[in-house]
Amino acid sequence: MTALDRSSTVAVVGAGTMGQGIAQVALLAGHRVLLHDAVPGRAAAAVDGVGGRLDRLVAKGRLNPAEHKEALGRLAPAEGVADLAGAAMVVEAVVEDLGAKQRLFADIEAVVADDCLLATNTSSLSVTAVAGALRLPGRLVGLHFFNPAPLLPLVEVVAGAASDPAAVAAAHDTAAAWGKTPVRCTDTPGFLVNRIARPFYAEALRVYEERAADPATIDALLRECGGFAMGPFALMDLIGQDVNEAVTRSVWEAFLHDPKFTPSLAQRRLVESGRLGRKTGRGWFPYQHGPGQGEPAHEPHTAEPAAAPRWVVVRGDLGPARTLVALMAEAGIEVRTEEARPQEADGRGGRAGEGDGGAPAGGVSGGPGPRGEIVLPGGVSLRLADGSAGGEPVIAFDLALDYRTATRIGIAPSARVHAAAVAEATGLFQAMGKRVSVVRDVPAMVVARTVAMLVDLSFDALAKEVASPHDIDTAMRLGVNYPLGPLEWGELISASYVCEVLDNLHAWYPTGRYAPCPELRRRADAADCGVIS
Numbered sequence: 001m002t003a004l005d006r007s008s009t010v011a012v013v014g015a016g017t018m019g020q021g022i023a024q025v026a027l028l029a030g031h032r033v034l035l036h037d038a039v040p041g042r043a044a045a046a047v048d049g050v051g052g053r054l055d056r057l058v059a060k061g062r063l064n065p066a067e068h069k070e071a072l073g074r075l076a077p078a079e080g081v082a083d084l085a086g087a088a089m090v091v092e093a094v095v096e097d098l099g100a101k102q103r104l105f106a107d108i109e110a111v112v113a114d115d116c117l118l119a120t121n122t123s124s125l126s127v128t129a130v131a132g133a134l135r136l137p138g139r140l141v142g143l144h145f146f147n148p149a150p151l152l153p154l155v156e157v158v159a160g161a162a163s164d165p166a167a168v169a170a171a172h173d174t175a176a177a178w179g180k181t182p183v184r185c186t187d188t189p190g191f192l193v194n195r196i197a198r199p200f201y202a203e204a205l206r207v208y209e210e211r212a213a214d215p216a217t218i219d220a221l222l223r224e225c226g227g228f229a230m231g232p233f234a235l236m237d238l239i240g241q242d243v244n245e246a247v248t249r250s251v252w253e254a255f256l257h258d259p260k261f262t263p264s265l266a267q268r269r270l271v272e273s274g275r276l277g278r279k280t281g282r283g284w285f286p287y288q289h290g291p292g293q294g295e296p297a298h299e300p301h302t303a304e305p306a307a308a309p310r311w312v313v314v315r316g317d318l319g320p321a322r323t324l325v326a327l328m329a330e331a332g333i334e335v336r337t338e339e340a341r342p343q344e345a346d347g348r349g350g351r352a353g354e355g356d357g358g359a360p361a362g363g364v365s366g367g368p369g370p371r372g373e374i375v376l377p378g379g380v381s382l383r384l385a386d387g388s389a390g391g392e393p394v395i396a397f398d399l400a401l402d403y404r405t406a407t408r409i410g411i412a413p414s415a416r417v418h419a420a421a422v423a424e425a426t427g428l429f430q431a432m433g434k435r436v437s438v439v440r441d442v443p444a445m446v447v448a449r450t451v452a453m454l455v456d457l458s459f460d461a462l463a464k465e466v467a468s469p470h471d472i473d474t475a476m477r478l479g480v481n482y483p484l485g486p487l488e489w490g491e492l493i494s495a496s497y498v499c500e501v502l503d504n505l506h507a508w509y510p511t512g513r514y515a516p517c518p519e520l521r522r523r524a525d526a527a528d529c530g531v532i533s
Contacts, residue, residue, distance in 0.1 A: 003173035004117070006030035008088035011078065013037070013104060015046030018121060019093040021149030024050050026091075027071050028063075028150075029178040034087060036078040038094075043077035050075060053150070085111045089174070091143060093121040101125065102133040109134055117170055119143035123194065124250045127160035127187045138164035141171045144191060145180075146479060153181045154478040160187045181478055183471035189254030192467055193479035194247055196486065198261055199453030201244060204232040204446070205264035212412075212440040213301065215284045220300035221437060224408035226447040227401030227483035233284040237277035241270050259513040260457065300408075301437050306423040308333060308431035309377045316340030316372030320493040321384045323403040324374070324432070331431040340372065376428070380421035385412070386497070387444035387504030393417045395425045396441065399448040399493065401483055409434045412441040443508045444501050452501040454482075455490035456520050462487065463519035490520075499524035 004010070010026040012019050015037035027033045027050065035050070037043045051072055057063035063071075078084055081104075090108050094100060105118060112118075118140040120130050131137035142158025155175040159168045168184065175182040185192045204218050213221075219231020236244045245267050252261040270276075270283065277283030285298045311334035314325055329335050373394075374382040385396040395417055398410040409429045413422050426436045439445065444452065458472050467475070473485020490498055499521060505514035516524070 003177040011084040011087035011090045014093035015042045020046050020049050024150050025178050032074040034078040047077050081107045089117040091119045101130045127158045131160050137162040139167050141168050155180045155182045156191045157182045157184050183475045185467040188466050190251040192475040196457045197480050201232045203450040209266050210442050212442040216298040217300040217437050221410045221446045225400045225406045229481045237283035241276045245271050259511045303426045303436040306427035308427040309424050313375040318372040327432045376424045378421050385445040385448040387501045398445040410437045410439050412439050414441050443505050452498045454486040455498045458486035459519040460517035495523040
C-alpha cells in the first residue's frame with residue numbers, strides 16, 4: 001500500500017473541532033470526504049462548519065473560488081455508520097474512551113471492505129488496545145494530528161503491536177500527500193511528543209515547588225535563555241491545567257509510575273481549585289477576557305543595573321559556554337586565561353554522595369574532569385550549572401541555547417557568596433547585553449536541568465526503537481516548537497555534560513527520576529574515551 005489515491009473516499013468519524021479539522025485537510029487534498037457523528041444532526045452541522053472554514057480561506061485569499069466550490073461538492077454528512085461502506089480510509093476522532101473506540105471500530109469493520117485503512121486520532125490511549133477487538137487488527141494505525149489540524153504540520157503515525165507494516169506505510173504516505181510532516185513511532189505511552197515533552201513542564205514545576213523562582217521568571221529564562229518559544233507556565237495555562245495534568249498523569253500511569261514522569265502536586269492543587277488557565281481567567285497567571293486583554297500581566301525578576309568588572313580570569317574550558325569568552329572581550333572586559341589547575345581537580349565535582357559510593361568527582365565514570373570557570377576580581381568563581389554540590393563560594397549560571405543571542409541569563413549564588421560578588425556577576429552579564437535573573441541555588445538551575453531531561457528521554461526512546469533520530473527531533477521541533485530537536489541539542493552540548501548534570505541531580509534526588517538512561521551513559525562513556533558512538 002502507498003498513499004491513498006485522491007479519487008478514494010475518506011470518512012471522518014467524530015464531528016468535533018478535531019474531526020472537522022481532519023476532514024478539511026483530507027478535503028483540500030482532493031478526496032471525497034464523509035463526516036459522521038453518533039449525535040443526530042451533528043454531522044450536517046459539522047459540514048456547515050467546514051464550509052465556514054473554507055469561506056474564511058477564500059476571504060483571506062488562500063483558496064480560490066473554483067477550488068472552494070469543488071471542495072464543497074466533495075463533502076457530505078453520513079448519518080449512519082452504514083453510509084461509510086465505500087470509504088477507503090476511516091479516521092476516528094471521538095471521545096478518549098477505550099471502550100467507545102473499540103465499539104465504534106467494530107461497527108465500522110462490519111460495513112467497510114477488508115482493505116479499508118482504519119486510523120485512530122487518539123492522543124493518550126494504546127493503539128494496540130484500540131485494535132484489540134477487531135477481526136483484522138493489522139489494518140488499524142494511530143494517526144495523531146495536532147490541534148488545529150489544518151495548521152499544524154506534524155502527524156504522529158503510530159504502529160500498534162498488531163499493525164501491518166503496509167498499513168503504517170499507507171497512513172504515513174497519505175499524511176505526507178495531505179501536506180503534513182508525518183513521523184513514525186511505536187505504540188508507547190504518549191507516543192513521541194507527549195512522552196518526551198513531560199520534563200519541559202515537570203522541571204519548571206519542580207523548580208517552582210522548591211521556591212527557587214516564580215513562574216514568570218522561570219518562563220522568561222526558558223524563553224530568553226533557553227530559546228523556547230513559550231514558557232511552560234504560560235503554555236500550561238494555554239493548554240488548560242486540567243488537560244496538561246491529565247496527560248502527565250496518563251503517561252505516568254501507563255509507565256507504571258516511573259519516577260521520570262511523576263505528576264506535580266502544585267499543578268494538582270491548581271486543577272482542584274478550578275484555576276485552569278486562560279479558559280477560566282486564571283491559572284498560573286491572571287487573564288482578563290476581552291479585546292486586547294488576552295495576555296497575562298506578569299513580569300519576571302530582573303536584577304537592577306550593576307557595574308561590570310574590568311577584568312576576569314577564564315580558567316580551563318567553559319564547554320557549552322565557551323562563547324562567553326568572546327562575548328566578554330567584545331564587551332570591553334579584559335579576559336585573562338589560564339589552564340585549569342591540577343590540584344583543583346579533586347573535589348571540583350563537589351558531588352553529593354562523594355566518598356560514600358557516589359559518582360566520581362569529574363562527572364560520569366571516565367568523565368571530562370574539572371569544568372572551566374570564570375573567576376571574578378573578588379575571587380568568586382562563575383561556573384556553568386551542572387547540578388554539583390559543594391561548600392565553595394560559587395555562582396552558577398544557566399545553560400543557554402546560544403549565549404550570543406540569549407537576552408537573559410539566570411545566576412544562582414551558593415550560600416557562601418556575598419552580595420558584592422553577585423553584583424559583579426550581574427554586571428558582567430549585563431555588560432554582554434543580558435538581563436539577569438537571580439534565582440535560588442537549586443541543582444542545575446532551570447534551563448540546564450530541563451534540557452538534560454529532554455535529551456535523556458529522547459535517547460531512551462531512541463534506544464528502545466520508539467522512533468528514528470530524525471523523527472524524534474522532527475516531532476519535538478514541529479509538535480511543540482522546540483528550537484532544536486533534543487538529540488541534536490544533546491550532541492551540541494555533549495552527552496558527557498548531559499550525563500554529568502543528571503548524575504549530579506540523581507545524587508541530590510536519589511529517586512530514579514534523574515538517573516541517566518543506559519543509552520545516554522553509553523554515549524557519554526564512548527565520547528570520553530574518544531570513541532565515536
